[in-house]
Amino acid sequence: MDGYAPLLTERDESTQPAVRFNVLGPLEVLKDGVDYAPTTPKVLRLLAMLVTRPGKIVHVDSIMHELWANDPPRTVRTTMHTYVHHLRRCIEQNGLADDAESLLVTKPPGYLMRIDPEQVDVFGFQRLHLRGRELLRRREYAGAATAFRSALDLWSGPPLSNVHCGPVLSGYVVELLEQRRSALSLRIEAEIRGGMHLELIGELRTLVAGNPLDESLHGQLMRVLGRSGRRSDAMAFYRQLRARLNDELGVEPCDELQLLHHELLAEGEHGR
Template identity: 70%
Template sequence: MYSDSNLSDGLTGALDRATAPAPEDEVRFTLLGPLEVRRGGVDYAPSTPKILQLLAMLVTQPGKMVHTDSLIEELWASSPPRSVRATLHTYIYHLRRCIIQHGLAADGEDLLVRKPPGYILRIDPAQLDVHAFARLQQQGREAQRANRHAEAARAYRAALDLWSGPPLANIHCGPVLSAYTVDLLEQRRSTLRMRIEAEINSGKHLELIGELRSLTSGNPLDEALHGQLMRALGRSGRRSDAMVVYRRLRAKLTDELGVEPCDELQVLHRNLLSEGEPAT
């Protein structure tokens, strides 16, 4: 039988593997911040904006064919040059040269392959920080389902620590990459909330109050964060402060959006009220 101890050891081992440093000679790609192509601590990403943007399109689909039309849409949106395919071929050529010059592959055409109707960057998803981010997210969910909240929080924290700034921060994103970055940012927000939830459930509610006050100040209409702040305050014996948080949020929602707080927050508010009522 697989005991709780076995489960804990397995999750801890998986977390350690996900956060282990890469071998010095392995090429790694970062998307959770500026796009970088790192090997041995050095960034070899191309500096030309369009070529960097082209690389980003290929890196976001590791080992998969990216259609030429998608590349053109991203690079030029609704205003492609007259000789757009010849220009794209030139960018591909310069990207392959960059790969060879920096020793990222023995042959640029082996790494960046023409496969009609598009191109494939032959890299392993494990070379991307977004892959490690997704693995750590999953490990956090597995730990949370097993009611191992401290381990879940550790996994979520490790996932968030992979971020160095806004995704693809050094790229002027077109329509395709803009949608990709929106999805990544939403995943980051979700992971942050899950990390806070895991830490509340592991008994760290008091330590979270300052962080949650800062987060709710920057996200004044975020009901989930306000609910977590209310719970952290309530569990810390600050029921009246929690109710102030609710009243301020409710006033802002009704004034700016014309809506009431969600059902979950209303239930939380009623529970806080009932805790202060004398027993009958």
Template identity: 65%
Template sequence: MHTEIAGWDGTGSTAPQYDGPAPGTVSFTLLGPLEVLKNGQDFAPTAPKMLQLLAMLLLRPGRIVQIDSIIQELWANEPPRSVRTTMQTYVYQLRKCIEQNGLAPDGDALLVTRTPGYVFRVEPAQVDVFTFNRLCELGRRSLDAGRYAEAAQSFRSALSLWSGPPMANVSCGPVLSAYAVELQERRRNAQHLRIQAEIEGGMHRDLIGELRSLVTANPLDEGLHGQLMRVLGRSGRRSDAMATYRALRARLNSELGVDPCDELQSLHHDLLSAGEPAA
């Protein structure tokens, strides 16, 4: 069982498209609510601890997840007295859920006990995080090669896999909370690179509205402000670009007591000197 990335031959010569899993296969989503999807139907368990356990197993598909990590996630520093027996009960219930919903003929064969923990025997490509990471990797390759349209399409395909905050329906403990923060950073980076690819591809005028909205929602994000300054400058709106810089500098000084980063200061200097040429 696996998810194909259609249009990708390993060379990066074609822009990838995500067509979803083949009919009848099982896929798992973490980029939004945790879902267990087969033929469009969600079979994820509803019991909070079982959902939490499943999320932990999906962090390392096909690899051992240690018992100690699961205990830390499910109970943090307050495990019950019979913690291992309780955890084994959740594992048993998850295996029964797998069998009862026809996700695999044998729950024991899919969720395997292997010292020092458990292995969830699914392919990484069945988990949307894998597809997201692969598409981002292809996008970076295309961007480095100057294939800006392909890069932008790869990042758009990656970002389209998101349907909300990561693991939105999971009561995350310390391990999953840290992973959720990491995923949000990957999403932010993919968005930044997608915009960069579109700027380099000459779409600067089309990006002004989106970047203004993003800057409003993220008033201290220097990367977004820099991208907005670039698209304004390249669209012949140098005064608006410089006003964006001044507003950011005032906010950073007021709230954090710092100046914009060197890159933004250099961009501002270029705008003051001659401005970026309009397209």
């Protein structure tokens, strides 16, 4: 934002920030490979609110809603200031910045962490995700798959898995999980278009078993099975999905899956 001083976290010779923040798994504050994240639950949630919006003001009302939802204590602002104090003390005691108040800034109407987005793993994930989408659009399938794999490799588990998330952070976690699902689906799509069929069958069968109503995954599995000479298996998975959708949701498979099923049937007829 305008008027910001240079980042207070020093950079090493490779220009990477000395302090990094991981969101895609447990919330971590890493310096020289050591995690210095606070352990007090609400202080950790406060840190999560600030780290997920690096360099931007997080309104006090948003913080209070996350920490207490609709039941704030009578001394809510005093209590929140106490949590900010504890977070600054954590920064100072662990040498995460030369000046804690210049890293965790009070800036009406809220607070901000004066850090670069690139210090947070989620921004690296999103950059690689966008890179993969661009390469896929240009039909550079191997490069796209590599970009998506690199993005997914940044994940170590469910986002903010050590944080007891309130209403604000819970919505953020749902959004991140959808982005991960998209990256995984597009990585598989890039590999299918690049000619990988047999190699994907095992992974897709595992994914389908864990997501029995996911039509997109079923479609990808049916495609790789069909292109691997296993049309009967592909159609068997279609019948299983159709039965589940009818029994549990009262709906038919989507048009794309129905078309794929008809194509597999037609290929079988032509092969006779």
